Amino acid sequence: MPAKLLLLAGVALLLGGCASQNGEDLLGSGPLPTPSCDTTRVTYAATVAPLLLQNCGSCHANGAAAGGVGLGAYTQTKAAATSGRLLGSVDHAPGYSPMPKGGAQLSACDRAKLRKWVAAGAPNN
Numbered sequence: 013m014p015a016k017l018l019l020l021a022g023v024a025l026l027l028g029g030c031a032s033q034n035g036e037d038l039l040g041s042g043p044l045p046t047p048s049c050d051t052t053r054v055t056y057a058a059t060v061a062p063l064l065l066q067n068c069g070s071c072h073a074n075g076a077a078a079g080g081v082g083l084g085a086y087t088q089t090k091a092a093a094t095s096g097r098l099l100g101s102v103d104h105a106p107g108y109s110p111m112p113k114g115g116a117q118l119s120a121c122d123r124a125k126l127r128k129w130v131a132a133g134a135p136n137n
C-alpha cells in the first residue's frame with residue numbers, strides 16, 4: 013500500500029512538472045499560433061500619430077492637407093475623428109472617400125487601434 017502511494021505521488025509530480033513546462037513554453041519566445049493584435053495600450057502619441065504619419069502623412073501632414081483634412085497635429089486629427097471621417101475613410105465606409113487614397117487599406121489591426129482611440133474620445137494621451 014505505501015509503495016502504491018509513493019508511485020502515485022511520483023506520477024503526480026511528473027505530470028505536474030510537464031504541465032508547468034508547457035506553461036513556460038507558451039510564455040516563451042516560440043512562435044504564437046495566430047498573429048496577435050495588441051490594442052491594450054493605444055495612445056495618441058505612441059500609436060495613432062506615428063500610424064497616421066506613416067500611412068497618411070504624405071498627403072495629410074507636414075504642410076499637406078488633402079481634401080482640407082490635416083492629420084499631422086492632434087487638434088486636426090481629433091477633428092477628423094469626432095466628425096466620423098477618420099474611421100469612415102479608413103474603414104472604406106459608404107459616403108466616405110476610401111483612404112489611404114491609391115493605396116492598400118490599413119490592416120485590420122491598425123484600424124482596430126484607431127477605432128479604440130476614437131471610441132475612447134480621441135484623447136491627447
Ligand code: HEC
Pocket residue numbers: 064067068069070071072078079080081083092097098101102107108109110111112113114115118
Ligand atoms: C496619396 C494621397 C493620400 C493619402 C496617402 C491619404 N489621403 Fe486622405 N485624402 C486624399 C485626398 C486627395 C482627399 C480628398 C478627397 C478625395 O480626393 O478622395 C483625402 C480625403 C481624406 C479624408 C476626408 C474623406 C471624406 O470623405 O470626408 C480623410 C478623413 C482622409 N483623407 C484620411 C486619410 C487617412 C486616415 C489616410 C491614411 C490612412 C489618408 N487619408 C491617406 C489624399 C490622400
